[in-house]
Amino acid sequence: MATITRRRALAALAPLLGVGAASRVLSSGEASAQDATATAVGGHDGHDAHAGANGAYEHASFRRGGRVDHARNGFHPSALVRDFDEGKTTRLASGRVLREWELVASEKEIEVAPGVAFAAWTYNGRVPGPALRAREGERLRIRFRNATHHPHTIHFHGIHPADMDGVPAQGAGLIQPGGTTVYEFDAEPFGLHLYHCHAAPLAAHITKGLYGAFLIDPKQGRPEADELVMVMNGFDTNFDRSNEVYAANSIPFAYMDEPIAVARDALVRLYLVNVLEYDLINSFHLHGNLFDYIPTGTSLQPSELTDTVMQCQGQRGILEMRFPHLGKFMFHAHQSEFTELGWMGFFDVCDDASDKLVCDLPGTP
Numbered sequence: 001m002a003t004i005t006r007r008r009a010l011a012a013l014a015p016l017l018g019v020g021a022a023s024r025v026l027s028s029g030e031a032s033a034q035d036a037t038a039t040a041v042g043g044h045d046g047h048d049a050h051a052g053a054n055g056a057y058e059h060a061s062f063r064r065g066g067r068v069d070h071a072r073n074g075f076h077p078s079a080l081v082r083d084f085d086e087g088k089t090t091r092l093a094s095g096r097v098l099r100e101w102e103l104v105a106s107e108k109e110i111e112v113a114p115g116v117a118f119a120a121w122t123y124n125g126r127v128p129g130p131a132l133r134a135r136e137g138e139r140l141r142i143r144f145r146n147a148t149h150h151p152h153t154i155h156f157h158g159i160h161p162a163d164m165d166g167v168p169a170q171g172a173g174l175i176q177p178g179g180t181t182v183y184e185f186d187a188e189p190f191g192l193h194l195y196h197c198h199a200a201p202l203a204a205h206i207t208k209g210l211y212g213a214f215l216i217d218p219k220q221g222r223p224e225a226d227e228l229v230m231v232m233n234g235f236d237t238n239f240d241r242s243n244e245v246y247a248a249n250s251i252p253f254a255y256m257d258e259p260i261a262v263a264r265d266a267l268v269r270l271y272l273v274n275v276l277e278y279d280l281i282n283s284f285h286l287h288g289n290l291f292d293y294i295p296t297g298t299s300l301q302p303s304e305l306t307d308t309v310m311q312c313q314g315q316r317g318i319l320e321m322r323f324p325h326l327g328k329f330m331f332h333a334h335q336s337e338f339t340e341l342g343w344m345g346f347f348d349v350c351d352d353a354s355d356k357l358v359c360d361l362p363g364t365p
């Protein structure tokens with residue numbers, strides 16, 4: 001069973017994480033130690049004998065173990081979900097817009113679950129990297145600096161010349177530690193894309209955190225909406241090529257702890273990207289509602305009305321929905337194991353009272 005493997009893996013990791021961390025990742029063979037630390041982590045329900053049989057143990061241990069220190073991580077999922085990086089724009093002599101970003105790859109320890117430290121590689125100090133947003137037809141320039149001890153690149157999805165593809169031995173190729181390069185190309189086609197490091201071994205470079213959403217808006221735009229971005233990801237915290245933690249925007253259960261407030265009847269547009277390594281398929285399922293789905297965001301018209309989409313790694317799409325009912329509505333991967341290991345959250349559908357959302361409604365948990 002994969003869950004047993006993961007539990008053992010987490011237990012093995014525990015001594016590396018310090019006392020606070022170890023108390024949340026103990027194996028069933030260390031029950032007495034676990035009991036001893038139970039008070040410190042807010043109680044233990046004594047279901048240890050069943051722990052290996054399902055993922056609920058891990059779920060419970062993350063949930064009971066307190067919250068990730070978002071401030072120390074330097075990013076907060078509740079902010080990331082509405083954070084689009086439009087860079088800086090100037091006009092070229094031709095009148096065309098030049099849009100520029102600076103991306104820096106750096107090594108950074110982030111807390112990916114309460115007490116679980118992960119030695120990440122980041123673009124601009126966050127995982128996922130910034131959600132880069134441009135408009136169809138612009139000229140894009142991305143200055144990249146590698147401040148890590150390993151070679152990296154930025155490989156963008158979309159249409160561009162071969163020497164701007166951000167892969168080894170083409171164009172600038174691998175950017176060595178301390179090195180810099182500039183990627184420059186036209187913003188085409190409109191749609192929801194992504195970027196990630198393309199150094200080998202690819203899975204390791206991606207799962208360490210070097211990825212982000214790359215959004216090109218259509219020239220004419222899309223109807224006004226409350227816009228969200230989620231990058232579905234996970235972390236292999238013990239380097240056994242399987243994930244111990246699953247999430248959207250990195251931190252498991254973040255949107256359970258802080259539901260995403262949206263207004264009733266308002267158009268909500270979610271840019272959804274899957275970068276998950278080691279698992280073949282990821283998915284997004286919405287409770288109590290359906291959404292229009294635009295695969296890859298390359299159309300103005302949805303192709304499907306559904307409540308569940310699946311994406312393999314690198315696949316992405318735009319979800320559009322309106323919530324007719326107030327209250328909390330869950331979203332999660334429909335792979336139950338992912339859900340139990342962190343990939344779940346809530347929308348909190350609120351009354352929009354003179355531009356202020358009123359969310360504390362009777363009957364909502």
Ligand SMILES: [Cu+2]
Binds near residue numbers: 151153199
């Ligand atoms: Cu890399």
